[in-house]
Each structure stands twice: as structure tokens, then as C-alpha cells.
Amino acid sequence: MVRQAVRLPLLLPGSLLERTGTDTGGSIRQPAAFCGITGIKPTYGRCSRFGTIAFASSLDQAGPMARTMEDCAILLESMAGFDAKDSTSVDRAVPRYEDALERGVKGLKVGIPREYRPDTLPSDIAALWDQGIAWLRDAGAEIVDVSLPHTKYGLPTYYIVALAEASSNLARYDGVRFGERVEAGTLDELYEATRHAGFGEEVRRRILMGTYVLSSGYYDAYYLRAQKVRTLIQRDFLNAFETVDVLLTPTAPSAAFAHSERPTDPVQIYLNDIFTVPASMAGVPALSLPAGLDHDGLPLGLQLIGRYFEEETLFAAGRVMEKAAGFTHRPALHAGAFA
Secondary structure (H helix, E strand, O other), X not given: OOOOOOOOHHHOOOOOOEEEEEEOOOOOHHHHHHHOOXXXXXXXXXEOOOOOOOOOOOOOEEXXXXXXXXXXXXXXXXXXXXXXXXXXXXXXXXXXXXXXXXXXXXXXXXXXEHHHOOOOOOHHHHHHHHHXXXXXXXXXXXXXXXXXXXXXXXXHHHHHHHHHHHHHHHHHOOOOOOXXXXXXXXXXXXXXXXXXXXXXXXXXXXXXXXXXXXXOOOHHXXXXXXXXXXXXXXXXXXXXXXXXXXXXXXXXXXXXXXXXXXXXXXXXXXXXXXXXXXXXXXXXXXXEEEEEEOOOOOEEEEXXXXXXXXXXXXXXXXXXXXXXXXXXXXXXXXXXXXX
């Protein structure tokens, strides 16, 4: 049984797919997993964000999406580097990522976070994760169980920090200097009409929630506390990387849902970020690669998370898994099916 859904035309057989994107809480990695391609969110500050519309400034990071690990390596090398026009850009030498692709994983220590395996994890994804572990072990890596104890706070912390920053960043779109102007009788009415017409329902929801957590009387209770928890999440990764070189997890808790299956409750949609937001909160690099199909024939991805500025290790481990997975599936010509 194959769910019927409209897939990206970029994925039609024989088409060229090389795109850049921005990842705030998983917006490179999750689409890559859902569409059966590779995508990498580099270390925060590795790629310039100059020219992009800011959503959450302390989280947004540009990165590539492409068919293969090699294509992503070529694209990232071209994108990475210091940019004086981006205040968060890091002035650090850019390695030749292609050279890391065939480095292998012999002697590499791969961490498996126990918190990423909840009781509700679908069996398809759990089995694929186990298969990914086996691929790396067979290639010479050492598998190590690790703990990221503050993972359970990642999602609520992210949706406080990200929405607060979105509220601040998007305030400029008021129809005066930025945004499509909707004429009105007074300045306040112009602001109100412009921001209502210029933003969709989900964007308005996020702005309102972000404004709430930044408001007087709630800043300390929500935003300030979330920043403290964020530090703990970052510390979890730093502690884990004292004993392992890379982490392996699922990318998302499900395959892509069809348009007709889209949850009406926004919280259910937010829950799909559960495996991607912790790396974003910590600012560490992470990539998703296609590893298999679920029982409906839809792509599933596995996620590799690395140390700061060690994208080369991700490419080396990812290349080993890419070869082992042999993922060559492409959408059939009718909507929704992968052959």
C-alpha cells in the first residue's frame, strides 16, 4: 500500500538535484530524509547567512542538500568560509571535504544515544537504526552507548527560543520598510493589516507565541530559563564527544506524511522535530542520509551528529553508510510511490 502524495518534482528520475537551504531545527535534514536525499547542517557559523531572512538568529544555519554525500561535500566546501557581512560567521579554514569521503570509519567510536529510542519509536525506524549501527560496526567502528540526559527538554526549549527570536526578527516586516504594505487609515491599522495579510497562519502563531514568552512578567519564566536549559543540552553533547567521535540517530520519528494526512494540531507537527532540534540547540554539525524505505515505500533517513567543525568525520561515516545502504530508489511517475 503506497500513500498518495504530491512529491517534489526535483526528485523525478534523471533530474538534477543540488539545492541550498537553511536549517533552524531540522529544515535541511528532515526534508532530505523525507525525499530520499542527503542534507547537512554544518556547525553554526560555518556558512554565511547573509541575504537570508532571519527566523531564529542563534539557530539558523545554511547548508546543502543533494543526491549524494559527494555532492554535499562539494557544495559545502564552496559555501563555507568567513563572511564579514554575517556577524555570526566564523573565520576558520575550510578543509577539502571530498578528501574525507573515503577515509573510512575504522577505529571511529560511534555513540548511540539511549534517549533517542523511545517506546513509541516505529518499528521500521528502529530496525533501520539497528541496520545503520551494523553497517558502521562491520566497517570497523566501535559502537558505544551514550546518554544525552537533557534530550527530553530539547523540543520545548527550542520552541521557546526559536519563536522568541522569530518574533523579534519578523517585527521589521510592518509594511513601512519591509513587507507588502496594506494601506489603512492609521499607522497602527497599517501595521495590523500588513502583518495579518503578509504572514500565514503558522507564522502568525509563532510570532504571537514568541511575543508572549518575551513579554514583561514571562521573560524570566520562559525565555531565560530556556536559555539555561539550552546550555545543559550543549553540555550533554560536549560530554558525549569526550568519549565518542560521532553520534548516530534517526532523523525523524516518521516518514513524510501525505497532504491529506497532515495533522491539524500544530503540536503534533512540532513533535516531528524531536530528533533534529537538540543538535541545532547545541550548534553542532549534523547530516541526514537516505538509508531505506518504510512499510509504505517512503524514504527514511538516519542522522549523524559530530563535533564542532568536524564535518569531515560526518562525511567519512556517511559515505560508509551510503555505500552500505545502496539507496537508489527514485519516485515512480505516479504521485507518492518510490520504486
